[in-house]
Amino acid sequence: ALKDLDEMGIIRIGAEVKEGDILVGKVTPKGEKDLSAEERLLHAIFGDKSREVRDTSLRVPHGGDGVVRDVKIFTRANGDELQSGVNMLVRVYIAQKRKIKVGDKMAGRHGNKGVVSRIVPVEDMPYLPDGTPVDIMLNPLGVPSRMNIGQVMELHLGMAARNLGIHIATPVFDGASSEDLWDTVREAGMDSDAKTILYDGRTGEPFDNRVSVGVMYMIKLH
Known part of the structure; x- marks a missing residue:
């Protein structure tokens, strides 16, 4: 026009x-x-x-x-x-806005990257005790293989910030320490290990082990 x-x-x-x-x-x-x-x-x-x-x-x-x-x-x-x-x-x-598809590569801020292997309906995704479904599930083997603990810290701190309704900035080389992180987790009323019970969206049964669920920034790699 x-x-x-x-x-x-x-x-x-x-x-x-x-x-x-x-x-x-x-x-x-x-x-x-x-x-x-x-x-x-x-x-x-x-x-x-x-x-x-x-x-x-x-x-x-x-x-x-x-x-x-x-x-x-x-x-x-x-x-x-x-x-x-x-x-x-x-x-x-x-x-252009494009829908994510199998084979697309995703990444976080800590060198944690992976390929989308499966997309399921939201009702089949694992969900929290309050019924909130998770958006993305990451393979836990990606943490010890790369030793990028920053993604775990961001996950916990992001969840705590969400529960408190605040925004948190952690600049490179001047970010939150482990003590700051756990203090914020406790202030947010989260469990001491920052993990939670997660339920299988297909069966409604809880998983055998508690799972780390949080808020983390993810991008699509080209």
């Missing part, structure tokens, strides 16, 4: 775009060989300038629907290196 283009004909950041929408408005002069016989006749008689250009705008390709996240403009005037014959280059970055 033209309403989302700026005065230079470039799409604005934050615009929702779908297939066929214009990202960069552009016209290219027609060569004499590009004109039809009728256009050449009209041009010879009336000098019709509007027929000397053709629409070569950059449009959203098939399957490219999304939200414009960034636009970068490169020009020779700004000292940018461009190919011969190119005076301006515009790059448009579009973010």
Whole structure:
């Protein structure tokens, strides 16, 4: 839609775009060989300038629907290196929301990465005593193999912060100590081991062992 283009004909950041929408408005002069016989006749008689250009705008390709996240403009005037014959280059970055699927790679903030092996309905996921289902289940073998204890600390601290209704920042090299973590866990009313009973969503029976359940930041790796 033209309403989302700026005065230079470039799409604005934050615009929702779908297939066929214009990202960069552009016209290219027609060569004499590009004109039809009728256009050449009209041009010879009336000098019709509007027929000397053709629409070569950059449009959203098939399957490219999304939200414009960034636009970068490169020009020779700004000292940018461009190919011969190119005076301006515009790059448009579009973010797409995609559903997670089997085979996608997920990761946390501590080098803890893994591949999605199975996706089940939410009613089949393990759930807490209050009925809250978990979102992601991680293989516990990923902790001793990489020795990244930070993910366990983030898990417990995240759950404590959720229970207390607060936000916690733990910067690198200046984050919460083990004492701070366990003090916060106790303040949140959690058990001393920060674990909980988890129930099988398929049978409704509790698992044999208590499980570490918490809140942790996860991202999708490309």
